[in-house]
Amino acid sequence: MFYPCMELTRDSNPYRKWSDCPPRAPLGRSDALFGSHDHVILLLGRIADFTVQDRKRKLRQIDSDGGWRPRPDMPGFGSMGPPPPMAQRQPGGPPEGRGRSTPDDPVFDMPKLYGMAPSHSPAPLPPSYKNPNYKRSPETPDDPPPRFSDLAAAYEDAMESWNRVAAAHATVADILTSTNSFAPLTSELYPPVPGTLSSSNMTPFGSALIYRSYDISILWTLLHLAKIILLRSHPSMPPAAQMAASVCAPATEPYAMLIGRITAGMQIPLGEDLSPFLGAVLTESTLPLFFAGVQFQESSQREWLITRLLEIDRRTGWASAGIIARGCETAWDKAADMGKGPPYKRRTRRPGEEGPLILEDTAEGSWRHKEKDDYGTGAVVQERQEYQDDCRGVGRRQGDGPDVVEREDRFIIKSRMSPWAGNLLGTEEDLRVGMERFGL
Numbered sequence: 001m002f003y004p005c006m007e008l009t010r011d012s013n014p015y016r017k018w019s020d021c022p023p024r025a026p027l028g029r030s031d032a033l034f035g036s037h038d039h040v041i042l043l044l045g046r047i048a049d050f051t052v053q054d055r056k057r058k059l060r061q062i063d064s065d066g067g068w069r070p071r072p073d074m075p076g077f078g079s080m081g082p083p084p085p086m087a088q089r090q091p092g093g094p095p096e097g098r099g100r101s102t103p104d105d106p107v108f109d110m111p112k113l114y115g116m117a118p119s120h121s122p123a124p125l126p127p128s129y130k131n132p133n134y135k136r137s138p139e140t141p142d143d144p145p146p147r148f149s150d151l152a153a154a155y156e157d158a159m160e161s162w163n164r165v166a167a168a169h170a171t172v173a174d175i176l177t178s179t180n181s182f183a184p185l186t187s188e189l190y191p192p193v194p195g196t197l198s199s200s201n202m203t204p205f206g207s208a209l210i211y212r213s214y215d216i217s218i219l220w221t222l223l224h225l226a227k228i229i230l231l232r233s234h235p236s237m238p239p240a241a242q243m244a245a246s247v248c249a250p251a252t253e254p255y256a257m258l259i260g261r262i263t264a265g266m267q268i269p270l271g272e273d274l275s276p277f278l279g280a281v282l283t284e285s286t287l288p289l290f291f292a293g294v295q296f297q298e299s300s301q302r303e304w305l306i307t308r309l310l311e312i313d314r315r316t317g318w319a320s321a322g323i324i325a326r327g328c329e330t331a332w333d334k335a336a337d338m339g340k341g342p343p344y345k346r347r348t349r350r351p352g353e354e355g356p357l358i359l360e361d362t363a364e365g366s367w368r369h370k371e372k373d374d375y376g377t378g379a380v381v382q383e384r385q386e387y388q389d390d391c392r393g394v395g396r397r398q399g400d401g402p403d404v405v406e407r408e409d410r411f412i413i414k415s416r417m418s419p420w421a422g423n424l425l426g427t428e429e430d431l432r433v434g435m436e437r438f439g440l
Helices: 003-007 015-020 033-065 151-177 214-232 241-247 249-264 276-284 286-293 299-316 319-337 381-392 428-437
Strands: none
Touching: 015 033, 033 151, 033 214, 151 214, 214 241, 214 249, 214 276, 214 286, 241 249, 241 319, 249 286, 249 299, 276 286, 276 299, 276 319, 286 299, 286 319, 299 319
């Protein structure tokens, strides 16, 4: 996944080496979504690489100015226009100025790409095919860019680099926007959002955006996430991420709302059954929700976000979702303390406090009411014991005499705690009981 790219450094993993793992398919192919996903991952890596490198210049600029100072060309302050057509166009239609030719059409000229694994070195050419006048271009050094003594020149250089990354993002967005298979469905093609009393598809962020599949929805959330990070990493933004999120909120708000509209359209079934595909989709949505959610101001949006993250934590076992919920609430608390946001009543325990993650969800039967720490290690002791008792009861004979009954539950055993990832998160005792159950 793309999480490691958020920690890029030129010394340990220079971004130029990522070309050794090219995308596995062209961008914008609905029959090969992994190729579009690879392109977005590379784009996120490029943004992260720029952010890491420009941080040094920003710190020098702050030292020179005696603190951070806003600039007139900051995103959201007059120089940046409205969101690109991907956030405004009508569903199913191409943006203005573009035809109907898409990457799914045979006339769309895209290179053949094979990859996500380093390629072999070129095979040696026969002597008769060698060019005696050929000269190999010099290799690009891994050294960081020179330290500019002129901070004005350093800023202009950073702006040129940022504009190139922004142009790459616009290219990816334009291709996906002009491809009909990546367009959101029209209102007559999808049902109302479950759990609402009205027949509309309204969410706290606006009307829900639903695509033909949830993996396409995830692609769009990742692309909007990339735009949010790109705007917050603008050369005129503060180097501190939380401060940049606050300063850049007017520019990133449209993309945060788009992430909310898309994820709100990805519904969780009311029953307890959850397919691995849907579980993977929900866990993938947590990081875009984190970057977007820290700047939510409306109480309805915050309530929906925390409920969704805690539900993902409960239904999938992805404990990071609960930690992200806590991080969003901490960001809202700090914003309220600084007078930059409305007050908020927490639903999760503050970092460092002992006790379960959830504050008010302490009633008997809740999924984390017996936790001893955030990740559940050594927790849910009673439910684990009940699960083990159920396992030991397989094939047990109940009753005496002529009324004896064979208990038949060798195939389906359910407990209140989901056994997902049991081999990874369970104890040795859990594993031993499971092996004894099948006679291993």
